[in-house]
Amino acid sequence: MELFDWTIIAVAVPAVIFAGVSKAGFGSGAAFASATILALVMEPGEALGIMLPLLMLIDAASLPAYWRKWSWPDARVLLWGGIPGTILGALFYRSADPDTIRFLIGAIAILFVGWQLAQRSGLLTLASRRFGTKTGLAAGIVLGFTSFVSHAGGPAAAIYLLGQKLDKTTYQATTVLVFWAVNLFKSGFYAFMGIFSLQTLGFDLLMAPFAILGTFLGIRAHRMVPEKVFFSLTYTLLAVTGTKLIWDALT
Numbered sequence: 001m002e003l004f005d006w007t008i009i010a011v012a013v014p015a016v017i018f019a020g021v022s023k024a025g026f027g028s029g030a031a032f033a034s035a036t037i038l039a040l041v042m043e044p045g046e047a048l049g050i051m052l053p054l055l056m057l058i059d060a061a062s063l064p065a066y067w068r069k070w071s072w073p074d075a076r077v078l079l080w081g082g083i084p085g086t087i088l089g090a091l092f093y094r095s096a097d098p099d100t101i102r103f104l105i106g107a108i109a110i111l112f113v114g115w116q117l118a119q120r121s122g123l124l125t126l127a128s129r130r131f132g133t134k135t136g137l138a139a140g141i142v143l144g145f146t147s148f149v150s151h152a153g154g155p156a157a158a159i160y161l162l163g164q165k166l167d168k169t170t171y172q173a174t175t176v177l178v179f180w181a182v183n184l185f186k187s188g189f190y191a192f193m194g195i196f197s198l199q200t201l202g203f204d205l206l207m208a209p210f211a212i213l214g215t216f217l218g219i220r221a222h223r224m225v226p227e228k229v230f231f232s233l234t235y236t237l238l239a240v241t242g243t244k245l246i247w248d249a250l251t
Contacts, residue, residue, distance in 0.1 A: 004203065011041050016054055016207045020214015023055065023179070024062040025172070025221040035151045036109050039245055044101040049200040051151055052183060052190055054211045059180035061215040066173030074164050075177050077133055078157060081140015082182045088141070089148025090189045096149075103249035105150040109242030112155045131163045143178075148186050153179065 019034035038047035093101070131139075139160035147153030157178060161171050190196055 004206075008041050009206075012038060012050070012203075012207055013210050016051075016210045017214035017217070019051065019055060020058050020061075020211050020216075021218040021221055023058045023176070024065070024215040024218030033109070036105055036242060036245065039102060039105055040248075044098055044105060045195055046200060048101075048149075048151060049190065049195040049197065050203055050207070052187060053196075053201065053204045054207055055151060055179070056183045056187065057208060057211050058215050059176060059183060061212055062176045062219065063180060065219050066169070066176050069169055069173035070177045071161075071164065071166055071170050071174050074136065074161060074166070075174050077136035078140040078143060078160065078178050079181055081137040081142075082144035082147070082153075082178070083140075083185070085141035085144020085146075086148050086182065086186050086189065087144075089145040089186070090193065092145070093149055094193065099249040101149060102245050105152070106242040106245030106249065108146060108150050108152045108155075110239065110246070112152070113239050113242070115155065115159075130165065131160055135163075136160055144182060144186075147179070147182055148189070153182060 015034040015037040018037075022033070035047050035051045038050060042050075096104075139156045142156040143153035146156060154175070157175055161174055166174065
């Protein structure tokens with residue numbers, strides 16, 4: 001597919017800005033919406049290959065704003081689980097066809113929206129006490145797997161970290177650190193498996209300024225914009241795009 005097409009660029013620019021805002025300002029939970037949106041106009045593998053370097057750029061640009069504000073014990077347990085989770089994701093990806101990946105990305109998006117709505121309506125509640133190491137390792141494994149196959153590790157991290165009762169900035173800083181490390185680790189697998197290409201990397205160069213813009217806006221929005229406003233838009237986008245991807249995969 002020709003990536004340097006105006007239709008694809010028109011979809012990619014807001015998607016990349018959105019990823020920057022989400023990762024830099026609101027805990028990475030919904031940043032995978034960008035890959036979900038891109039998968040509507042290109043092969044899922046291309047969407048994943050394009051987004052990973054941009055997500056890594058956003059991670060690197062976000063780190064200085066949250067330096068040493070993270071919870072290292074919580075980050076460490078997620079990272080230990082993330083290593084085998086990433087390897088499992090790589091093994092699954094090697095054997096899956098594009099429609100399977102498309103369906104999985106869509107299903108994760110729908111499940112994420114359902115979980116968030118159930119939590120906000122009171123149907124689901126997090127534990128009243130902090131989660132233990134075993135729960136953190138399990139969340140890390142899910143984080144690594146879903147991050148590899150759809151850049152959707154945010155929900156698993158959110159379930160664990162929200163249960164730790166961290167304040168907003170500590171929570172945000174911890175997600176920035178965790179996903180910086182996980183994305184760096186899985187980039188080696190992406191390169192070895194050919195998910196990157198010269199064409200996707202060239203497209204990343206075009207999108208890089210928009211990733212930086214989104215990061216800047218996200219850091220500002222972290223202090224100024226109510227989370228409810230941001231996530232209401234996010235849930236709508238994920239529900240629509242997730243449904244479309246599942247429909248495409250099945251038909």
